[in-house]
Amino acid sequence: MRLPPLNALRAFEAAARHQGFILAAEELCVTRGAISRQVKLLEDHLGVALFHRHVRGVALTTAGRQLQPVLSEAFQMMMRQVEQIAADAAELRVICPPTLSIRWLLPQLEAFRAAYPEISLRLTTDFYSNSGFAAADFDLGISLQNSRLARAETITVLPLFDMRLAPACAPALLPRLEAGPEALAQLRLLHESPRQSDWATWARHFGLRQLDVTRGEIFPNLDMATRAAVMGAGVVMADLVLCAEELARGDLVLPFPQMSCGTPEGAYALIGEAEKWHDPKVAAFRDWLLAGPCAAAQALLPA
Amino acid sequence: MRLPPLNALRAFEAAARHQGFILAAEELCVTRGAISRQVKLLEDHLGVALFHRHVRGVALTTAGRQLQPVLSEAFQMMMRQVEQIAADAAELRVICPPTLSIRWLLPQLEAFRAAYPEISLRLTTDFYSNSGFAAADFDLGISLQNSRLARAETITVLPLFDMRLAPACAPALLPRLEAGPEALAQLRLLHESPRQSDWATWARHFGLRQLDVTRGEIFPNLDMATRAAVMGAGVVMADLVLCAEELARGDLVLPFPQMSCGTPEGAYALIGEAEKWHDPKVAAFRDWLLAGPCAAAQALLPA
């Protein structure tokens, strides 16, 4: 036997649930007649009466009572999954590490929301594991380039802007560094724990073997280390883009403006599943990132 | 959100299951174009791609992979229940006690099947409990009238023909009963266990206080008791209708033809749930019973 007309099943289900055709008609936005017709159609198809027609209203027959719960559950299953998928599809989920998020992405996000009001963007400010990216429910992630990810066939990686490091401190400390980089030994170094290698990278790049880059204070992320630097707590290894605001305002200054270097990771990158890369929402966000925030970031870096 | 067009869901489900539109089209008896269209419709409705379109064939997207199993299960649930109900509806299930079945109903059932080839009749030859009738899967039952059933609102009872009892024996025993009913004391009485009261009923009705109705042999049903009587094993309390064949053939004779009586139960009856009483199959069987087998049975009884 072939599955009967689906619309007839739906009409019956609604009628059975409401114990009447009028309410069912309202639910399905049709007239009583339409429900009556569909129910009869289904009854003809099955060769069984599903409703007893009473003077006032209807009552399910045995067959109707057997059919209704199954249909209700089946329709509900479909409904739930369809809604879930549509809701997922309407959302653009982005994950971005804390400092990058709070200092770069978040301040510009209102502009994106204004430009694309139809896209419901959900930002998660956190790190994520490499393995968890596909499994986790994110459409896009932002992070330092990761060679392991880049090698995966199903993952697309788009470099956004370079990471460029230079020491920065409060203006009050500037005199104590006039003697040159060696004077850094006299000041506290401010570290961010997830990337403690930054001072080492910079010192190696400029051949400062004497500098003990393990000294100083440790913060959970660059944001806090930077804020400590603003208070005069020491010298932070600043990311020129992420600390742009303090540098622009003069809250922080670069004691050695010519001495900035890149890192092994090289650049911040946008990463996402290849499958979703051309999704309209993903594409919109990607294009907006490149045209606005990334262009602005690159403009802050030495050529 | 409203449930998307059901036909689109079905088209997608088939396409996903077959991993291609052509096979889906065959399954649903439509063209490729129709499937293509419906799938696109669903994708537009959800705002998500469900298939990756490759050069050759299609592959499910993440969203598609999430949707398919749910739809498949939901459709299968519906399908199963609908088939179950349609199959149940196509069948007419009748339950009839053993002797009545084998001696009266079954021999005439071929005529019913010939007259109504579209009705698939399933006869269960057994007793059934009163309480179990509605719960058990029978459309109609035949039994002796039962006051308890008759009182239930949801059960309809239709008397079929009277039960009428008279002693019967093989012709060879007839001489030993010429003296009259008192001579029964010299012969073995044959009982059927489920209705052992028959001899008592008859003896009481005709004032035969001396007759010990507990003597004799016991059989599980009247059919066997009757066959024993044909072999000359004794005298059976015959139901005039159920033993009609033996009486007509002369295998059994009535030693006291004028001495027949009814029983407290009175009559055989057709019983069924009121709800199903006007179902076409039930009505057909009912009408056929009254016009044929019942009329024939009543014709055998004294007026």
Add this chain to the structure above:
DNA sequence: TCCATGGATTAGTTTTCCTGATCCAATAAT
């Protein structure tokens, strides 16, 4: 190079479905 495959597309038609009006029977209200 040419064919076969598998899907996309589109115009036009068929089928389905719905509306809106009317009917009906019985109960509740007057």
Add this chain to the structure above:
DNA sequence: ATTATTGGATCAGGAAAACTAATCCATGGA
């Protein structure tokens, strides 16, 4: 008792959905 209301059935006509058939397209294999 009469009237209004309720809840469903029915039907003709028209809107909407779905399908067909033909064509197109890109590619991979003979």
